Amino acid sequence: MKLSNTGLSLIKSFEGVRLTAYKAVPTEEHWTIGYGHYGPDVKQNMRITQDQADEYFRKDVARFEKAVNDNVKVPLNQNQFDALVSFTYNCGAGALQRSDLLKLLNQGKYKEAADQFDLWNKSSGKVLNGLVKRRAKEKELFLKDLPKEKVVKPNIEKVSAEIVTKPNKPSTTKKVIKTYKVKSGDALSKLASKWGTTVKRLQELNGIKNPDKIYIGQTLKYETTGNVDNIKQYHTVVSGDNVTKIAKKYGTTVSAIKKLNPGIKNINLIYPKQKIRIK
Structure with missing residues (x-):
């Protein structure tokens, strides 16, 4: 995919253009010039023309487009792609690769991934108003016109266990749903046997279509029996x-x-x- 005019305008609006080399933060290793072009090729007191700034911008955009295209494994619409390229242009390809934003996105959790934009608002450990505004704009663009089938209802309160009650049974022992992080060597059939349930029930609880495809770090729900009064939330x-x-x-x-x-x-x-x- 390629950046749209909307994405180009978004990046330019936050980067601005400066034709003399500068350091946004004194502790930065390298100097910056043009539309946020940063690296060892930029020297102190360096000056460029507007045409050179435009050329730097064109090459940087192509580099960060490639980073997004190479690392994202799920379908994106144009708004999502533009938002991710803007994020990567600002934070770097390495930041994208190691981010929970990318991890959640590649799991198909679009809404949860969007919430990760809010966390990237610091420089040298300090929250910067400019980054807060930029992340808000990127998140807004990412969520714009998000197809309904891609929206995962946000689980705002992630509790360690949720109570499943059955009416007219005044017992304090209830069916409880707990969570488990998949480890190396796990298989759905082995876990079903361990928890005294069936593969089919685990598929239903977790929306798993192929029982042979679970991955390390995946959170699975399973049913067990517990006393309601002792459940921590x-x-x-x-x-x-x-x-x-x-x-x-x-x-x-x-x-x-x-x-x-x-x-x-x-x-x-x-x-x-x-x-x-x-x-």
Whole structure:
């Protein structure tokens, strides 16, 4: 795929153009020039023309288009491709390759992948307003006109176990769904036997079409029996969360959450992907 005019404009709007070499952050190894062209070929006090800046930009865009095309293994629409090239242009091909954004995307989890844009907003450990705005624009573009069949309903609260209840049975022992990370050597048939269930039931719970195709690190759900009163529940923080909001969502209180999470000293200091116990 190739970058569209929308993608080109997005990158240029955030990079800007400077015809004299500069360092955006004093600690950077190399100098930058043109539309964010960075590398050992840029020297201190170097000056270029607008035509040279345009040529650098053309070559850099081609390089980052290739990085996205080579590393993404699932179908993309033009908006998603443009957003990913902009991200890679800014953060680098290496950042894309090692990111959870790419990992989730290649699992077909488009919505979860989009949420990863929010995390790439720091330079030298500090949140920069310019990066916050850029990631927000890239995420917005990535999600624009996202086909319904690609949207994975966001599991905002990822609990360690969810309760499956059956009406009119006042027992405290219920069917409970737990999660398991696939390890090397695992097979669905072996796991089914271990958990006292069937391959078919595991396929139903996890949306698996081919029982021979599970991968290391994949999260599988399975049913077991447990006492409702002893089940711990957790909430995984997403962008925009705060402890007050989380407490309201689960019908509990801020003080109760703080008691369950002694590591939280300041209720205003929680971060995306942090797991908070709510029961």
